[in-house]
Amino acid sequence: MFVRPIAALAGLCLFAAAPFAQAQDKPTDPQIAHIAYTAGVIDVEAGKLAKDKSKTKDVVDFANQMIQDHEAVNVQALDLVKKLNVTPEDNATSKALTKAATEKRAELSALDGAAFDKAYLDNEVAYHKQVNEALEKVLIPSAQNAELKQLLETGLKLFQGHQAHAEQVAAELK
């Protein structure tokens, strides 16, 4: 029973970028809800920055899509936690995600034009990849509530689509 989550976490510590590596224990449902919601808000914020800064139609369209989809999933997440009477709980992973996002935002804000487009899209690819790995290996297997698990699974498919879309737009820029 305990081998699998620990193995998954060990795998994450080795391969994933910093924030999720700090998830030391199997997260609880209130923590998972908080992590998923935070991850969504971060991408909405990144999308709003790109919408303001980019002048490339494909990049702006992609950014609008990220805002629309992540806001929609977060509305579902909020509806679900309300229905389940769960209070999302702040935790080390959420804090690390927010910290990394703040740093990335400062980095992106300093760029303009083609350099911004490339950095934004590269980060979208890397960020979705990291979130998807965390969903697949830690968050979905750890979720106890069936409806929460279901929403995370839908999110995973959606974000895999976003990752592919980001890769496609990034490839077309070159």
Place this chain on the structure above:
Amino acid sequence: MSIEHRSLWLAVVLVLPLAIAQAAQAETIQVVIDKMAFSPTAISAKVGDTIEWINKDPVVHTATVKGEWEVMLPAKKSVTQRLEKKEAVDFYCRFHPNMKGKLTVD
């Protein structure tokens, strides 16, 4: 029987059964969108059939045929579309271009 009555009677006898026969033949085909995929991905239909697009995802999708037509599919809603002409087309979701399908209307 006046002219008006006779034409009405003719309409009932001749046209109504035709309309009923056509309505009985036309089918409604359900296409479910769940977790970022159309199911089935290959749709065969006849002119006059209706597609019921059932979007189970929490996000908005589209069924788009480039340069031809587009149906908006709001989150967690169903939308019906009557097929008016013969065509064999590839459709996709404009918002999530990796979602694809094929529609053949005979």
